[in-house]
Amino acid sequence: MTTIKRHPTLLSGIRSLLTPYFYHVTARTLIDAIAQHQIVPVYQPFYDSQTGLMAGIEVLARWKHPLYGNVAPDTFIPLAEKHNLIAMLTHHLILQVITDLQHRIHLFPEGLYISLNLSPSNCLDPRFESDTVALLQKLATRHVQLIIEITEKHPLHVTPQLSEWFAALRRSPISIALDDFGTGYSNLAYIHALDPEYIKIDRLFVSQIGEHGDLRLMESLIELAKKMHLRIIAEGVETQHQADYLRLNECDFLQGYYFCRPVQADELVRIVNQGERTTPPNTGWLQ
Numbered sequence: 001m002t003t004i005k006r007h008p009t010l011l012s013g014i015r016s017l018l019t020p021y022f023y024h025v026t027a028r029t030l031i032d033a034i035a036q037h038q039i040v041p042v043y044q045p046f047y048d049s050q051t052g053l054m055a056g057i058e059v060l061a062r063w064k065h066p067l068y069g070n071v072a073p074d075t076f077i078p079l080a081e082k083h084n085l086i087a088m089l090t091h092h093l094i095l096q097v098i099t100d101l102q103h104r105i106h107l108f109p110e111g112l113y114i115s116l117n118l119s120p121s122n123c124l125d126p127r128f129e130s131d132t133v134a135l136l137q138k139l140a141t142r143h144v145q146l147i148i149e150i151t152e153k154h155p156l157h158v159t160p161q162l163s164e165w166f167a168a169l170r171r172s173p174i175s176i177a178l179d180d181f182g183t184g185y186s187n188l189a190y191i192h193a194l195d196p197e198y199i200k201i202d203r204l205f206v207s208q209i210g211e212h213g214d215l216r217l218m219e220s221l222i223e224l225a226k227k228m229h230l231r232i233i234a235e236g237v238e239t240q241h242q243a244d245y246l247r248l249n250e251c252d253f254l255q256g257y258y259f260c261r262p263v264q265a266d267e268l269v270r271i272v273n274q275g276e277r278t279t280p281p282n283t284g285w286l287q
Helices: 008-023 027-035 073-082 086-101 126-138 160-171 188-194 216-227 240-248 265-274
Strands: 039-048 054-065 069-071 113-118 145-150 174-181 198-201 231-234
Touching (some): 039 086, 039 265, 160 188, 174 188, 216 231
Parallel strands (some): 054 113
């Protein structure tokens, strides 16, 4: 497996320089970027912690800006929300996912999970419902399982109408995951209101798995999930030590740069064709 070296100080410095520009991006600029397919889906696999095999993919977004190159979603997603364009953007991404995968889905594992991020702005959007139905129909030959990730970085006001919307999701072949669990607006009331099947443990807690890390919160989150019969996806896994710890503590799925960075569809297919597992050869992790 190729080791990916990241330079967080350099990257954060570049982002800080670009932030003033993107803060003033107009709705028209963003609409044009969506229409011109500058904003595209990328896919980050997550893996079964016990077998090491690919279990699913999370759909993320990147803006291929003609001047500034790849722009991270934490820069342009808030803009889409600010300009009430998140529903349009999500619609575009789902259609592109269908285009990317429908003629290649036979190459993927049976029962592949596909995980989509849901903004509160998408809730109650009828186009989102029709798009997800179309996605499941187009990829039905591999019995794809759809997971909707609800982020906890923004408040979600659970009204009776919204509760019924989520109840309808649960009656469909769609599962719910609480993303960024343990951060932001996360609380037990969300678990009660949304009745998720999965939680995603935030990278903030995964990063504590190390020589001098404080594991008390991580251990509490894992214990809570098990008591509530929730399956666990740990994100932000960057070292073998973290992967070993999470596997031994029976986290169900693992995701992060240690395994695979977000990639475009062609690279994802190459990874699937090579049958890559979650560990480099000769580490002995799954032996």
